[in-house]
Amino acid sequence: MKLTDTKNIMVYVETADKAPVNCALEALGKASEIASSRGEEVIAVLIGKDLERATDLSIQAGADKVIIVDRDCNQVEAYRSILLEVIKKYKPSVVMAGATPLGKDLTPVLAMRFESGCAVDVIDIKITDDKFVMTCPVYGGTVLNDIVIKESPIVMTIRSGAFSKVIDSSRKGEIIKEDISVPESTLLTKVLEAVKEIGEQVNLEEAEVIVSGGRGMGSKENFELVKKLADVCGGVVGATRPAIEDEWVPRSHQVGQSGKIVSPKLYIACGISGATQHLSGMVGSEYIVAINKDEDAPIFDVADVGIVGDAIKVVPLLIEEIKKIKAM
Amino acid sequence: MEILVCIKQVPDDSVEINLNSSTGKPNLEGVTQIVNAFDTYALEMATRLKEKVGGEITVVSIGDESVKNSLKNCLAVGGDRAFLVKDDSESLDPKSVSKFLIKAKEDIEANLGKKFDIIFCGKEATDYALGQVGLLVADELSLPVVTNVVDIETEGESAKIRQETEDGYNILEASLPCVVTVQKPNYEPRYPTIKTKMAARKKTIDELQPAEKPENTVEVVRVFEPVKRSAGVKIKTETAEEAVEQAIKLMTEAKVF
Numbered sequence: 255m256k257l258t259d260t261k262n263i264m265v266y267v268e269t270a271d272k273a274p275v276n277c278a279l280e281a282l283g284k285a286s287e288i289a290s291s292r293g294e295e296v297i298a299v300l301i302g303k304d305l306e307r308a309t310d311l312s313i314q315a316g317a318d319k320v321i322i323v324d325r326d327c328n329q330v331e332a333y334r335s336i337l338l339e340v341i342k343k344y345k346p347s348v349v350m351a352g353a354t355p356l357g358k359d360l361t362p363v364l365a366m367r368f369e370s371g372c373a374v375d376v377i378d379i380k381i382t383d384d385k386f387v388m389t390c391p392v393y394g395g396t397v398l399n400d401i402v403i404k405e406s407p408i409v410m411t412i413r414s415g416a417f418s419k420v421i422d423s424s425r426k427g428e429i430i431k432e433d434i435s436v437p438e439s440t441l442l443t444k445v446l447e448a449v450k451e452i453g454e455q456v457n458l459e460e461a462e463v464i465v466s467g468g469r470g471m472g473s474k475e476n477f478e479l480v481k482k483l484a485d486v487c488g489g490v491v492g493a494t495r496p497a498i499e500d501e502w503v504p505r506s507h508q509v510g511q512s513g514k515i516v517s518p519k520l521y522i523a524c525g526i527s528g529a530t531q532h533l534s535g536m537v538g539s540e541y542i543v544a545i546n547k548d549e550d551a552p553i554f555d556v557a558d559v560g561i562v563g564d565a566i567k568v569v570p571l572l573i574e575e576i577k578k579i580k581a582m
Numbered sequence: 583m584e585i586l587v588c589i590k591q592v593p594d595d596s597v598e599i600n601l602n603s604s605t606g607k608p609n610l611e612g613v614t615q616i617v618n619a620f621d622t623y624a625l626e627m628a629t630r631l632k633e634k635v636g637g638e639i640t641v642v643s644i645g646d647e648s649v650k651n652s653l654k655n656c657l658a659v660g661g662d663r664a665f666l667v668k669d670d671s672e673s674l675d676p677k678s679v680s681k682f683l684i685k686a687k688e689d690i691e692a693n694l695g696k697k698f699d700i701i702f703c704g705k706e707a708t709d710y711a712l713g714q715v716g717l718l719v720a721d722e723l724s725l726p727v728v729t730n731v732v733d734i735e736t737e738g739e740s741a742k743i744r745q746e747t748e749d750g751y752n753i754l755e756a757s758l759p760c761v762v763t764v765q766k767p768n769y770e771p772r773y774p775t776i777k778t779k780m781a782a783r784k785k786t787i788d789e790l791q792p793a794e795k796p797e798n799t800v801e802v803v804r805v806f807e808p809v810k811r812s813a814g815v816k817i818k819t820e821t822a823e824e825a826v827e828q829a830i831k832l833m834t835e836a837k838v839f
Contacts, residue, residue, distance in 0.1 A: 270748075354748070355729065355730060355747065355748060358713055358729075359717065359729050362676065362712075362714035362717045362718055363718065363721045366677065366718055366721060366722075367721075369799070370799055371675065371677070371799035371800035372712075372714060372800075373800070374711065374712045374713065374714070375711065387803065387804075391711075391808075392608070392709060392710050392711070393593075393598075393599035393608055393709055394595065394598075394599075394708070394711075395808065396598055396599050396600055396807070396808075397599060397601055397608050397805060397806075397807060398805070398806050398807065398808055399802045399804070399805055400802070400803050400804035400805075400806070401800055401801060401802050401803065402800075402801050402803055403799055403800050403801075404799050404800075404801065405799045442724075442725070442726035442727075442756065442757075442760075443726045443727075443728060443743075443754045443755065443756045443760075444754065444755045444756075445752055445753075445754055446742070446753045446754065447752065447753040448750075448752045449750040449751050449752070449753075450749045450750045451749065451750035451751070505746075506748070506749065511595075511708070511711070512765075512766060519838075520838050529596065530595070530596065530597075530598045531595065531596075537808075537811060541836060541838050542811075542814075543829065543838075549816065549818060552598075554813055554816055555811075555813045556811045557813065557814055557816075558814035558832075558836065559814055559815055559817065559829050559832045559833060560813070560814065560815065560816040560817065561817050561825045561826070561829050562816060562817065562818040562825070563819075563822050563825050564822070567822040568822050568825060568826060571822055571823060571826040572826055572829070572830075575826055575827075575830045576830075579830070579834070579839050580839070
């Protein structure tokens with residue numbers, strides 16, 4: 255089905271524990287910037303229960319209208335069929351979602367249903383000759399593609415950290431309730447169990463400081479040093495794939511191509527040589543400190559400060575020094 | 583259990599790919615072509631399932647003659663037969679890939695006289711990382727699909743699937759046939775033995791005709807490299823104490839703390 259006469263930018267605002275996920279708020283910020291330059295509106299779509307706070311935040315982050323679909327969903331198919339109906343009714347020319355697992359599950363099919371295409375992990379958007387030009391990383395971020403999508407709606411997922419979140423509590427917006435039913439026939443899978451694994455919540459994407467450890471930490475015991483340094487810095491723990499595979503730290507801490515893409519203010523890499531897959535996940539950090547024995551390690555090519563040395567010896571000293579600074 | 587595993591041949595992802603400034607395209611010269619890592623996990627998961635419940639695995643891919651080599655590698659680690667959809671395009675968008683795979687599936691089913699129960703794909707390819715093909719194939723065929731799968735069991739006409747989530751996992755149930763896209767499970771793909779390699783070399787890989795290519799809605803208008811970070815200060819001192827002292831000085835100057 256082709257959509258004609260489209261306008262405005264729609265953002266699906268995914269929520270976790272009734273709060274919008276960060277990259278959805280970041281998407282709203284970018285959408286608002288683009289929409290106001292075109293004299294258009296930003297329409298946020300929220301699906302779920304008890305979303306008052308999420309609604310307020312969506313407006314403060316850039317939504318002009320918020321469509322609330324008050325429905326408890328736990329299946330991708332349900333979200334998808336609701337969004338399909340909303341898109342059909344409001345005919346946006348652009349549909350954005352955060353590049354989360356749910357966002358990535360929803361968007362390709364939405365695009366396909368409207369005979370359009372879907373840009374993935376968008377890190378920049380420019381309007382050139384009235385066309386949306388989206389920048390997407392390929393080959394682990396070592397190469398970037400600028401792409402255009404010829405049909406409406408242009409569908410995309412926005413990578414976390416690509417745009418900044420702007421919260422303006424004086425913004426006003428219109429709230430619209432839509433009652434959309436989910437046809438039983440669209441529900442093809444059934445969630446039997448949804449398990450949150452015990453352990454601390456790791457919010458790598460939103461952390462301002464990340465201290466990561468890699469194979470160079472040598473053992474699970476030594477990896478504790480990474481955690482201590484993170485504690486002292488007020489940051490969270492990240493890790494490379496080898497450290498995860500050796501079970502020094504749970505999977506949720508993985509930074510890199512198959513883990514999280516992060517952009518903290520400070521990234522400290524301990525015993526990490528800097529494989530492409532890891533670099534692509536952390537190279538967007540503002541300030542990078544690296545500690546590694548091998549002075550030719552690729553991590554030093556991206557580090558603002560590189561310490562050539564054994565992380566096991568260097569990290570305890572760093573902990574002491576940073577403690578002193580923090581105590582001042 | 584009739585299983586179809588869809589694989590993509592990609593440039594070795596342990597090699598850093600940069601732009602060739604004269605062609606304006608990614609420089610893939612000299613980079614070995616391998617089976618996409620997530621597809622190797624998919625094949626291993628499919629193989630373990632086959633070993634448990636019986637059945638056969640068909641592997642399919644799209645591309646030029648060189649892809650036959652990747653397909654033979656798949657035959658050495660669990661695949662029973664393999665097909666190549668012959669297409670020499672430099673790259674195809676996810677919509678075209680899904681149409682080609684659907685036609686291939688139908689052609690193979692007609693050829694074998696059997697229907698596939700499960701279609702396995704990797705969750706994404708390591709080159710473009712779009713993660714769309716499995717979803718589009720399932721949607722077009724109106725089949726259930728589960729992404730980021732790390733384990734699967736079947737019982738009768740349904741599958742119990744473990745899906746990795748941001749903060750844990752889901753257990754989902756889907757009726758067969760279904761599509762799954764595989765995340766890295768808690769095991770590595772097996773290695774071929776000399777015997778399985780020899781046997782795979784002897785097998786022929788049949789070619790299939792591609793489906794009609796749908797109109798491309800996505801166009802790449804520019805390929806470029808991100809602005810490279812320049813390397814900062816590298817500290818190499820006699821003692822760790824000296825190194826830390828220098829590092830702290832630099833970090834303080836940069837107002838990191």
